[in-house]
Amino acid sequence: MNNFQLIKLYCDICQYYNNTLILYAQRQSNNYCPKFTDEECITIYIYGILEQRYTVKAIYEFIKKYYGGWFPNLPSYKAFNKRICYLSDAIRMLADCVIKELDTKAAEEIKTHLLDSMPVVVANSKRSSRAKVAAEMCDKGYCDSKKMYYYGVKIHVLGESKYETIPTPKLVSITKASDHDLKEAKVLLKDVHGIDLYADKAYIDGVWEEELKDKNNIEVLTPVKLKKGQAYLESADKYKSAGVSRVRQPIESFFNWLQEKTNMQKASKVRSEEGLISFIYARLAAVCFIKLYAI
Numbered sequence: 267m268n269n270f271q272l273i274k275l276y277c278d279i280c281q282y283y284n285n286t287l288i289l290y291a292q293r294q295s296n297n298y299c300p301k302f303t304d305e306e307c308i309t310i311y312i313y314g315i316l317e318q319r320y321t322v323k324a325i326y327e328f329i330k331k332y333y334g335g336w337f338p339n340l341p342s343y344k345a346f347n348k349r350i351c352y353l354s355d356a357i358r359m360l361a362d363c364v365i366k367e368l369d370t371k372a373a374e375e376i377k378t379h380l381l382d383s384m385p386v387v388v389a390n391s392k393r394s395s396r397a398k399v400a401a402e403m404c405d406k407g408y409c410d411s412k413k414m415y416y417y418g419v420k421i422h423v424l425g426e427s428k429y430e431t432i433p434t435p436k437l438v439s440i441t442k443a444s445d446h447d448l449k450e451a452k453v454l455l456k457d458v459h460g461i462d463l464y465a466d467k468a469y470i471d472g473v474w475e476e477e478l479k480d481k482n483n484i485e486v487l488t489p490v491k492l493k494k495g496q497a498y499l500e501s502a503d504k505y506k507s508a509g510v511s512r513v514r515q516p517i518e519s520f521f522n523w524l525q526e527k528t529n530m531q532k533a534s535k536v537r538s539e540e541g542l543i544s545f546i547y548a549r550l551a552a553v554c555f556i557k558l559y560a561i
Contacts, residue, residue, distance in 0.1 A: 267316050271559065272333075275316075276309045278555075282363050283308070283356070290355040301339040307349045308357060310337065311544070315552040320529040322347050322541075347541075354543035361438070361547040364554035368434050369426075371558070378427040379436065380517035381454075381465045383447050384524070385409045386546060388533045389417035400539040407443025410468075418443050418533060421546065422450050424458070425517055432520045434557060438550060448474075459483055464514040467491050487513075527553055 267275075283291075283305045291304050310333075314325025326343045334340065341349075350357075385407070389397035394406045394417040406417050420441050425433030437458070441450050447468040455463070460483045470488050478484040489507035490499055499507065524530050528549035536542045 267313065267561065271561065272309075272313055272336075274559070275313055275555065276305065279309050279312070279360070280305045282360055286363055287356040287359055290359050291353055302337070302341050302349075304349075304353055304356065306337055306339075307346065308353060308360065308548075310340075310346075311350055311357070311548050312552050312555065315528055315549055316555070318527075318529075320532070321535050322350055323535075350544050351538055351540035354540040354547075357544045357551065358547040361551040361554065364551050364558060365435055365438065368554055368557055369436060376426045376428070377460070377462050378513065379458075379461045379463050380425045380427055380433050380514050380520075381423070381451060381463055381469065382514070382517045382521070383420045383422045383450075384521040385412070385416055385418060385420055385443060385531060386533050386542075387416045387418045387531055388536055388542065390534070391415045393417065399537060400542045403440070403442065403539050403542060405442045405444050407445075409443075416443060419542070419546075420445065420447075420450075421530070421550075422447065422454060423517065423520065424454060425520060427464075427513070427516060431516075432523050433516050435520075435550070435554070440546060455482065455484065461485075462487065464488075464510055466514065524549070524553055527556065 287304075287308075310329050311322075311325060314328055317328060319325045319328045323343060326340075326346050329337060330340060340346070388399050388404055391414050394415050397404070397406075397417040399417075404418050406415060407420070408415050420443055422439045422441065423433075423435050424437040425435050427433055437454055439450060439454055448471055451465070451469055452474060455478065462485045463478075464487050467489055469486065470491055475486040478486055487510050489510050490503035492499065530546070530549045533542060533545050536545050
């Protein structure tokens with residue numbers, strides 16, 4: 267990003283803050299008016315991620331070195347880190363606002379949607395059994411695609427399929443690492459209607475699929491699963507599975523892009539529940555700003 271984009275980011279965050287985020291960042295005292303504003307704090311955090319500084323300390327040092335004159339009231343690192351945690355609810359709402367803005371700017375209504383999840387690792391497999399950070403949000407789980415145990419959470423994303431580009435996130439939720447994808451999908455899609463949903467084998471549930479079709483007009487398409495005792499898929503099932511996999515491949519590309527741009531999966535420096543919320547949703551907001559600004 268360049269200086270103009272930093273200014274634009276700040277102006278946009280000020281607008282979001284005045285319209286919505288302020289409700290999630292209120293203090294006990296009506297007279298509390300810090301010189302270093304919440305808008306500046308959130309802007310710095312998002313901008314630092316966009317500049318590929320992935321820890322709060324790295325972001326703070328980058329801003330202090332290159333943009334110290336732009337933020338003369340920048341506090342100490344300890345105070346900045348504390349403010350990031352305090353603003354976790356506001357940062358979560360910011361991500362929601364930017365996702366909704368992306369949706370309103372869509373040129374047409376898209377029927378094809380993709381659903382999948384990715385891990386956010388707070389502690390790797392060696393430390394997963396004894397980790398205790400953000401215990402209300404995190405636990406130990408297994409990531410089948412990466413063949414690893416980890417301590418942390420999962421991000422679940424329902425995205426709109428876009429021609430020759432990565433999907434646009436429509437709905438996002440966070441669960442503990444051990445929670446099954448299907449369980450969260452039933453919650454996430456409760457109020458969604460009239461889409462074709464492409465997902466992997468983890469989401470196969472015949473009863474649920476029929477309910478979605480009857481009540482929500484949602485067609486669920488997943489690869490065909492081998493039946494008990496079946497060694498090979500029939501030709502028609504192979505073609506169906508291959509077709510579904512091709513359509514849903516971009517959601518995997520989205521997660522790869524999210525990791526490349528924000529280092530989302532590596533949350534080992536997080537030390538609190540509020541810090542983890544800020545960590546996740548600031549990164550989601552950052553990639554949404556990338557799509558919004560087309561950078």
